[in-house]
Amino acid sequence: MRVLWFVNAPMPGHMAMVGRRMETTGWWMVSLLKELMRYRHFQFIVVCESGIFNQYCEEVHDNVTYVGIPEQNIFRRLAANQNGVSIIVARLLLIGAAFTAAACLKGRNNYVDIIRRYEPDLVHVHGTEKPYALAKQLCPDVPFLVTIQGILDVYRQYYWADLPWRERLKYPQLMADYLGMQRYSVIEREIFRCNQNFGGRTFWDRAHVLRMNSQACYFNIGEMLREDFIGSRWRSSNAVKGRIYTTTTPRTYKGIHILIEAIAILRMTMPNIHLRIGGPIGKHGWSRRMRRLAASRGLSDCVEFLGYVDTSQIVENLQECQVYVLPSFIENSPNSLAEAQAMGVPCVSSYCGGVPSMIEEGETGLLFNCGDSAVLAEKIRTLMNDEQLATRLSMCGRKVAHARHESSGVVSGLRFAYSELTGL
Structure with missing residues (x-):
């Protein structure tokens, strides 16, 4: 079975392509992939869109094909690679990213091209925090599974916790992050609307999947730990x-x-x-x-x-x-x-x-x-x-x-x- 993964954070194979070490996020997916590779009938292609990539790249590590594609949002790409630029510049870049969140829709065609190239039996999208799963709109013939991590449409409602409005403008980086989350939640809701199959592990994520798509098929899928x-x-x-x-x-x-x-x-x-x-x-x-x-x-x-x-x-x-x-x-x-x-x-x-x-x-x-x-x-x-x-x-x-x-x-x-x- 050929399975194509879309992941939010670069995995070790991706980091190896650019000579970096893996960050702290996503290790549970590394453990999961390692376990799945014990079954010889699986073949995996792991795709990540990230600002660490300047161009499309592909490498095979431990029988897994890793594909890296540049961040579609130019502001997020610059913010990810600002390398010592002042914090004021970084904040401006993040604010720009917040106001151009809709540009992520343009990446959908790139995801579709990758799917058509590798012809997987199944596409597994890890998380709704990026627009990967919108590719389902143009690939109705390919089965998609979207597993839930967080749900930004809900997170945005709690973002400021108990911080009063008058205090929020003091934190431009947080405001940029919040505005990006607010605008992207529209795209996330479309992801829930156009996809049918979801995986999760809590009563909470199941309830919100069904809130946004009452016809969804929900699979209970746990997470591995290191x-x-x-x-x-x-x-x-x-x-x-x-x-x-x-x-x-x-x-x-x-x-x-x-x-x-x-x-x-x-x-x-x-x-x-x-x-x-x-x-x-x-x-x-x-x-x-x-x-x-x-x-x-x-x-x-x-x-x-x-x-x-x-x-x-x-x-x-x-x-x-x-x-x-x-x-x-x-x-x-x-x-x-x-x-x-x-x-x-x-x-x-x-x-x-x-x-x-x-x-x-x-x-x-x-x-x-x-x-x-x-x-x-x-x-x-x-x-x-x-x-x-x-x-x-x-x-x-x-x-x-x-x-x-x-x-x-x-x-x-x-x-x-x-x-x-x-x-x-």
Whole structure:
């Protein structure tokens, strides 16, 4: 069976073509592809549109054909390759990208050309964040499967979290990102309208697929995790007392400001509390606001911004923390939460999006209402003071996560969908 994948982020084979190392995103697809290649009747072509490519390129690595195509949106292409240009220029480029989101429609013909060239039995589009799946409009004879990652049409509604309107214009990069998401959601809705077959893994994504296309066929397809997390195990004896860990990106809806406010509450009675934040939190824009918030609450000595963390560092931080926290206002099935659960770390998360499909309150983790820093603080305090509860949540959460992300189950679900759609 010849399967053509469209992916949002370059995979190792793509990065090899331009002499770069793979970024932190998309590793679950690498694991999935590796497992699928064990079945000899599969042949894969993996296509990625990205600003790292200056021209169409194609290479074969480990019996997989990787195809790279240049970013169709010129502003996004320049932003991806600005290489040290001032942050003002970068912001202008991103704002330009936001206002030319409709240009992504022009890329549809390029996707169709690739599909016609390789003549796949099936096209599998990973995510609706790029317009790949619009190619279905011009390829009605080719089966398409669109698997859900996030749904921008919903994310945009929660983008600003609890930030007042008067504050939003202070962050031009966030405003550009939001405007791009707002405009692209029109295209995303067309993707849901013109496609029939979707794959997902939470009650939330299924509900929104059916909201936008009541005639859709939905396949339950899980995600694989890296062996680094499946093979590692959290133990309370190795955890540093009072330590909390989270990973994030500098966006308002990630809710890091809510977690910092919760730390300020806990600090009043728990002087040993310590928060470590992994992820690209810089020194400008929303990142600067997070740093200033921590300083203004007198938390400079107990809120640590780690910056970029690789896989081994994430595993180490998870092993050393007492609690993992996900404070987002919207997510589908965040890999960061799944990885923490797979290791058995006691988890506290906001009740948002697809998270209730991952955490059952009091059984596999604890939940709090989005934006409620006081309740979040109490949930953290409860876990830190009740070792028996923490141990039970650790064991149950790990067991459920391993069953959910077990490789044979994920591959079986995907193979079933491929077979149903192709008859092969």
